[in-house]
Amino acid sequence: MNNEGTWRYTFLTTLYSLMAIFIIAQLVRIQTNPEQVAHFLEQSKIFDGDWRPVKPARGLLYDRWGKLLAGNTTVYEVGVELAQVRNPHSIALTLNVILGLDYAEVLEAVSQEVSPKAVYVVLADYVSQEKISRLEKYRTELENTTSNKRGEEPPSLRGLVYVPHLQRSYPEKQLASNVLGFVNREGLGYYGIEAKFDDLIAGNVQDMWIPRDPNLVNEMPDITSGASIVLTIDRAIQAEIEAILDQAVDFNGAQSGTILVADPQSGEILAMATTPRLDLNEYWRYGEVFKDSTPFNRAVSQAYEPGSVYKVLTMAAALDSGAVTPDTEFIDVGVIEVGGIYIYNWNSAAWGPQDMQGCLQHSLNVCLAWVATQLGTKDFYDYMRAFGIGHLTGVDLAGEVTGRLKTPGDTDWYEADLGTNSFGQGVAVTPLQMVMAVSAIANEGKLVAPRIVRSIIDKGNQFDTEKRLIGIPIKPETARTLSEMLARSLEEEASDALVEGYRLAGKTGTAEIPTPYGYSLSATNASFVGWGPLDDPRFLVYVWLEKPTSSPWGSVVAAPVFHDIVERLVVLMDIPPDNVRREILASH
Amino acid sequence: MERVRNLTQAYSQTPWRKQLKFVVLFLLCVVFIALIAGIYLDVTARAATIGREILYMRSEIAELELTNASLTTELAVLTSAKEMKTRALDLGFVSVEKGEIMYVLVPGYVPPQQPHLAPPPKPTKVIAANLPADYRQSLIDWFREQVVPTISRAVEVSP
Numbered sequence: 001m002n003n004e005g006t007w008r009y010t011f012l013t014t015l016y017s018l019m020a021i022f023i024i025a026q027l028v029r030i031q032t033n034p035e036q037v038a039h040f041l042e043q044s045k046i047f048d049g050d051w052r053p054v055k056p057a058r059g060l061l062y063d064r065w066g067k068l069l070a071g072n073t074t075v076y077e078v079g080v081e082l083a084q085v086r087n088p089h090s091i092a093l094t095l096n097v098i099l100g101l102d103y104a105e106v107l108e109a110v111s112q113e114v115s116p117k118a119v120y121v122v123l124a125d126y127v128s129q130e131k132i133s134r135l136e137k138y139r140t141e142l143e144n145t146t147s148n149k150r151g152e153e154p155p156s157l158r159g160l161v162y163v164p165h166l167q168r169s170y171p172e173k174q175l176a177s178n179v180l181g182f183v184n185r186e187g188l189g190y191y192g193i194e195a196k197f198d199d200l201i202a203g204n205v206q207d208m209w210i211p212r213d214p215n216l217v218n219e220m221p222d223i224t225s226g227a228s229i230v231l232t233i234d235r236a237i238q239a240e241i242e243a244i245l246d247q248a249v250d251f252n253g254a255q256s257g258t259i260l261v262a263d264p265q266s267g268e269i270l271a272m273a274t275t276p277r278l279d280l281n282e283y284w285r286y287g288e289v290f291k292d293s294t295p296f297n298r299a300v301s302q303a304y305e306p307g308s309v310y311k312v313l314t315m316a317a318a319l320d321s322g323a324v325t326p327d328t329e330f331i332d333v334g335v336i337e338v339g340g341i342y343i344y345n346w347n348s349a350a351w352g353p354q355d356m357q358g359c360l361q362h363s364l365n366v367c368l369a370w371v372a373t374q375l376g377t378k379d380f381y382d383y384m385r386a387f388g389i390g391h392l393t394g395v396d397l398a399g400e401v402t403g404r405l406k407t408p409g410d411t412d413w414y415e416a417d418l419g420t421n422s423f424g425q426g427v428a429v430t431p432l433q434m435v436m437a438v439s440a441i442a443n444e445g446k447l448v449a450p451r452i453v454r455s456i457i458d459k460g461n462q463f464d465t466e467k468r469l470i471g472i473p474i475k476p477e478t479a480r481t482l483s484e485m486l487a488r489s490l491e492e493e494a495s496d497a498l499v500e501g502y503r504l505a506g507k508t509g510t511a512e513i514p515t516p517y518g519y520s521l522s523a524t525n526a527s528f529v530g531w532g533p534l535d536d537p538r539f540l541v542y543v544w545l546e547k548p549t550s551s552p553w554g555s556v557v558a559a560p561v562f563h564d565i566v567e568r569l570v571v572l573m574d575i576p577p578d579n580v581r582r583e584i585l586a587s588h
Numbered sequence: 589m590e591r592v593r594n595l596t597q598a599y600s601q602t603p604w605r606k607q608l609k610f611v612v613l614f615l616l617c618v619v620f621i622a623l624i625a626g627i628y629l630d631v632t633a634r635a636a637t638i639g640r641e642i643l644y645m646r647s648e649i650a651e652l653e654l655t656n657a658s659l660t661t662e663l664a665v666l667t668s669a670k671e672m673k674t675r676a677l678d679l680g681f682v683s684v685e686k687g688e689i690m691y692v693l694v695p696g697y698v699p700p701q702q703p704h705l706a707p708p709p710k711p712t713k714v715i716a717a718n719l720p721a722d723y724r725q726s727l728i729d730w731f732r733e734q735v736v737p738t739i740s741r742a743v744e745v746s747p
Binding site for chain 1: 651653654655657658660661662663664665667668669670673684685686687689691693699700702703704705706707
């Protein structure tokens with residue numbers, strides 16, 4: 001080794017030694033300076049892992065027997081990892097053919113250069129499993145056919161990724177859609193149960209720390225899915241009721257229809273059907289289906305003047321207060337003056353001497369207006385309030401309205417309102433309010449809150465809801481007497497509502513429709529409310545057909561619908577004919 | 589005897605013997621460090637592998653949950669009211685009318701009850717933080733927690 005080489009070695013040794021000393025000195029300096037240590041520890045945390053928002057699975061909705069009404073299904077987000085892309089044209093063309101995406105847009109998105117701000121690009125979301133399978137199959141075929149080719153860039157879907165996530169799905173499509181509501185792609189619930197319990201069903205989105213240190217992997221928490229809800233709705237009854245309703249609306253040329261079936265003793269709603277209905281899996285068609293501010297669920301969101309079905313409440317109040325008895329005689333002269341206006345019967349005729357059952361049976365406006373005057377203004381409105389008229393029922397559905405009961409003291413209340421209110425005009429109620437109020441008559445005078453939620457399942461526990469007694473507006477004897485009067489009315493009238501083998505109580509209603517220029521002369525609201533079996537009510541049915549064109553009368557339009565419903569209900573609810581039931585009870 | 593003592597002294601003072609002592613000591617240190625490094629590497633590698641396996645299993649669980657949700661909904665679609673009615677009609681069944689039913693009292697018959705849909709209780713979950721330190725400490729953690737304080741105390745005690 002000559003001298004020339006020696007100085008080079010010496011120089012390099014010195015240089016590397018100095019560098020090593022510098023590095024060690026720097027290490028010591030950083031390690032011994034608490035501020036620097038804290039700073040670098042803070043910096044290092046950025047690379048320890050990521051905070052990722054984790055959305056829990058949305059809770060499920062079931063009918064009363066556990067049949068799934070709203071579930072979740074897997075869909076995919078389709079995106080590209082730009083760094084992995086080999087052939088943007090292949091990706092754009094494939095997504096154009098299979099997913100129907102715009103070729104140019106996809107090509108532009110996929111062709112962009114990778115940068116700190118552009119690493120991954122979302123191309124489509126909510127893609128079905130079936131389409132992903134087609135994509136995957138095509139990708140495999142491409143890989144198999146092009147793997148041996150060399151030279152120019154072969155067709156490739158490399159870089160394309162599918163990220164699965166859940167989407168709301170409604171297996172029954174339109175069934176009970178007005179009750180369920182829907183969930184949009186942002187995961188927000190609209191209408192019905194989905195809106196009312198959105199917070200509960202959606203669960204809590206959690207920001208989860210995903211550590212990169214595999215030793216910390218056990219610290220990842222479980223994400224609890226949202227609460228599930230069991231409804232009081234019976235899927236089989238709901239399906240039958242919807243079919244009957246659609247047929248009735250179609251047959252009678254009605255503008256819309258609403259049917260409610262409830263258990264008057266427990267307040268549970270067994271079916272709630274209205275028109276129109278929406279296939280909830282295609283909720284984006286909402287605007288097409290619900291035109292001109294049509295309510296999503298007329299049963300709770302549309303108040304209307306119910307007409308003569310309301311006479312049941314007037315008579316219940318009068319009987320309970322003792323203002324009249326079933327035998328009280330009224331001479332109907334065809335007209336009565338209340339508060340300065342003249343009230344006539346539906347056929348403008350005078351019906352002569354009538355007892356209270358006759359008044360109900362022939363649905364005499366004049367008689368009921370007289371009954372209301374006998375009861376007195378204060379008592380009449382006290383009873384109506386006690387029946388829940390003018391108040392929310394508190395049912396667990398979004399969008400419930402109160403209706404309107406004008407009472408003395410309101411600026412727009414006149415004495416004449418007492419007369420018109422007595423037969424269900426000048427008062428606006430929702431079908432559900434009527435169901436709740438009339439249920440009190442079927443239920444020995446006990447007013448029970450309507451229920452649509454049977455149980456809530458949250459964090460592994462099932463919480464059952466309880467029957468909620470709101471009040472006792474009338475005495476049990478009054479309820480029994482009125483039920484008997486209404487049953488006899490139907491029987492003596494040979495109503496279309498009667499069902500052979502079963503004793504039923506009920507009342508028809510034909511209501512004029514208010515317009516900005518007075519009451520319409522060409523359209524009515526036809527209703528029917530009834531329940532049975534009379535001695536042990538298991539169901540209460542409310543039918544409302546809006547503006548039927550086949551006939552304006554509730555007795556012609558709505559009563560047969562009630563008949564059809566009861567014929568199906570007794571089968572679906574296993575209710576034997578009255579005589580068979582009595583035999584069974586006697587032998588037991 | 590004197591000669592033997594001289595030879596022993598000469599042997600013990602030979603330079604190559606001192607070097608050998610130093611080399612052996614150095615090699616012992618190297619072996620010890622290599623042993624510790626080997627054990628540390630092995631334990632860390634195993635922990636990392638198991639950690640990755642857990643991550644993989646978690647992602648598998650997530651996938652299975654998604655599949656499960658989809659299958660539940662698919663089953664509900666296949667047994668939906670409309671589908672079941674269509675299938676029943678195709679199979680020749682007819683809807684029963686009220687007059688066609690014969691009611692029989694069946695002693696002991698229990699009508700359908702409200703379904704219990706809450707999931708069964710989950711098995712007790714072992715939380716990593718509750719595990720004994722031996723199962724979650726790395727070698728460095730152990731050294732920092734056990735050895736360093738001992739050395740510090742020893743240094744403090746000796747003047």
